[in-house]
Amino acid sequence: MRKVALKQISIASLHVRSLLIFAICVIPIVVSHPCNAQSGSDPAKLDDKSPHLVKVPTSGYVPAATSAESKRGQALFQNVGCMSCHSVHNVGGDLAPMLDGVGARRSEDFMIAHLSNSPAAIEQYKNMRGKNYISPLPHSRYSLETVKALVAYLKTIPEPPDGFVIEPHVPRLPASPPSPSGQKFKPEKSSESSIEGQKVFNKRGCVACHAVGDVGGWLAPRLDGVGGRHSREFIQAHVTDAQAHAAALSTKSGKVSSKMPRLTLSPLESKQITDYLMTLPDLSSDK
Numbered sequence: 001m002r003k004v005a006l007k008q009i010s011i012a013s014l015h016v017r018s019l020l021i022f023a024i025c026v027i028p029i030v031v032s033h034p035c036n037a038q039s040g041s042d043p044a045k046l047d048d049k050s051p052h053l054v055k056v057p058t059s060g061y062v063p064a065a066t067s068a069e070s071k072r073g074q075a076l077f078q079n080v081g082c083m084s085c086h087s088v089h090n091v092g093g094d095l096a097p098m099l100d101g102v103g104a105r106r107s108e109d110f111m112i113a114h115l116s117n118s119p120a121a122i123e124q125y126k127n128m129r130g131k132n133y134i135s136p137l138p139h140s141r142y143s144l145e146t147v148k149a150l151v152a153y154l155k156t157i158p159e160p161p162d163g164f165v166i167e168p169h170v171p172r173l174p175a176s177p178p179s180p181s182g183q184k185f186k187p188e189k190s191s192e193s194s195i196e197g198q199k200v201f202n203k204r205g206c207v208a209c210h211a212v213g214d215v216g217g218w219l220a221p222r223l224d225g226v227g228g229r230h231s232r233e234f235i236q237a238h239v240t241d242a243q244a245h246a247a248a249l250s251t252k253s254g255k256v257s258s259k260m261p262r263l264t265l266s267p268l269e270s271k272q273i274t275d276y277l278m279t280l281p282d283l284s285s286d287k
Contacts, residue, residue, distance in 0.1 A: 061104030073153030101159030185228025197276030225282025
């Protein structure tokens, strides 16, 4: 299920989703985002039309005041790629818990233990979660100085003013669409644009979820030979704005959604990444 807030729409997840991350694209899992009031919808009416929706009020959390350290933490948060998985105020991914009002759910000690790369912090986190706890998605860890700045920023993030609504997931894009029968994909030749695209691809942290060859994550489709599964137009539209592209693919008989976050790329960067992806061979065809 998905959770939504009254003042702004944000694709963001409850902690329960991180516990069920293995189930992505396999079974429905609980996610969250702030409720929508900007469109003029009344939450009560929303419940009438969608009986499976459940409203969750805010906790009354008062965020910390902005400081020089929290501003530095916000810049670090954006630069280290946290928003590839997490979201704040409608922006970011939904593969990991939403961070709106995270200070209401997690203590400063917990966040430091979860983010710091010091042996003491790692041991403290194990004690907090339990010795038998195994994270399905290991989290990045940083120096204590960096972590303190990140936590200072996280504590300033408010909850959505009017709370959340939990709603069901919608169908996702297929992870590996079948290649056209009888066709063998021929990757495009490398170019200056594709080389630049590879740099942007790496800088944006795409390999955190996607794999190319033997490098990368497993939460999203492998990209080897992706040009043989999708047209150039499809790939560039999805790279440019996966959420809008999925919405465009939706029909009256079924809504389609994508877990890929908006990357705020320039048109040139979208083209360059697409050019790079079109050069990737289908390694499975070599076996």
